[in-house]
Amino acid sequence: MPELAEVEFFRKRWSLGHGAKVLTLLLHEDKKVFCDDQLALLKKSLIGARLVDSETSAKQMLFRFKGGGVPEKNFGWLGVHLGMSGELRTEPCNYTPTKHDHCVLVQATRQLIFNDPRMFGSIRFAIGQQPPAWWTRIAPPILSKFFTIEEVRTFLHRRSRTSIKSVLLMQERFPGIGNWMADEVLWRAGIHPKKKAGALTPAEVSALHRVCRQVCRLALDTIAGRGTYLPPNLNHHIPRSWLFWHRWADGSQCPRTHKMLIREQVGGRTTCWSPARQRLR
Numbered sequence: 001m002p003e004l005a006e007v008e009f010f011r012k013r014w015s016l017g018h019g020a021k022v023l024t025l026l027l028h029e030d031k032k033v034f035c036d037d038q039l040a041l042l043k044k045s046l047i048g049a050r051l052v053d054s055e056t057s058a059k060q061m062l063f064r065f066k067g068g069g070v071p072e073k074n075f076g077w078l079g080v081h082l083g084m085s086g087e088l089r090t091e092p093c094n095y096t097p098t099k100h101d102h103c104v105l106v107q108a109t110r111q112l113i114f115n116d117p118r119m120f121g122s123i124r125f126a127i128g129q130q131p132p133a134w135w136t137r138i139a140p141p142i143l144s145k146f147f148t149i150e151e152v153r154t155f156l157h158r159r160s161r162t163s164i165k166s167v168l169l170m171q172e173r174f175p176g177i178g179n180w181m182a183d184e185v186l187w188r189a190g191i192h193p194k195k196k197a198g199a200l201t202p203a204e205v206s207a208l209h210r211v212c213r214q215v216c217r218l219a220l221d222t223i224a225g226r227g228t229y230l231p232p233n234l235n236h237h238i239p240r241s242w243l244f245w246h247r248w249a250d251g252s253q254c255p256r257t258h259k260m261l262i263r264e265q266v267g268g269r270t271t272c273w274s275p276a277r278q279r280l281r
Helices: 004-017 039-046 149-158 164-168 179-189 202-224
Strands: 024-027 049-057 060-067 075-081 087-091 101-106 111-115 122-128 262-266 269-273
Touching (some): 004 049, 024 039, 039 122, 179 202
Antiparallel strands (some): 060 075, 075 122
16 A cells, blocks of 8 residues: 555646646446545536645545535635545546556546556545645644654553554555555664564664654655755666565565565564564564
8 A cells, every 4th residue: 555655756747737627527336445525526526627736644645626516705625535546647648548447537647547456546636725625634743743752652552462463554644654654664663573562662763653654755856856956767876785675576575684575564564673683582
């Protein structure tokens, strides 16, 4: 499932359509990707509306529209969650959508496409002056001032009997962190993924807080790119020194200790760690 920086990567693809009107919509209306019975409202509102801007939060995206069928003084809010196999991309106007292109916003010079072969993703829509509740209730970003070491310490205490790998995947405190980012954080912090959250030392809690922010910042810089730059593919500029490149291949070695890595199920998720670096004590 796409994580924090990968979601930003895909959002940037549709950002090429900022400022342009939606001329028509091409939708697979019978697909389960459309949520909350808002399909009729979406069709009524977006034709003729202008894509104003967009943003990401955790693993979700929000696109803001104005005009068209959107009532005056309100905005149309299109929420996108990519799920396991979804992606956003742009195509030229003469492109013919495929059976997996479930939502296509046709503009004058491009098509904005939501493609999802396995249909684990979702699309929501709402009208209002402010973003809808399904957006505003997402936890504050890890790179925000609200992600404090005190908040992390309190959360770990409440989940004291749960493995730290499982805790890192809890979106209510670590929004945007998924499987590979959780492994990257724990490897960099030198924390064993099976260690109980309540057993972390003060130094480990401090390291976890610091490294979460570090990995999020590095991932945004390398995968999504800062400013207007968009890498040619998702992982093009991730350094080979990251655990990311070594976690899936059998017989891989830790980039730092050059000892063998281990892969096992932890909390129901395939987890990779370096036993020479991440010791359970």
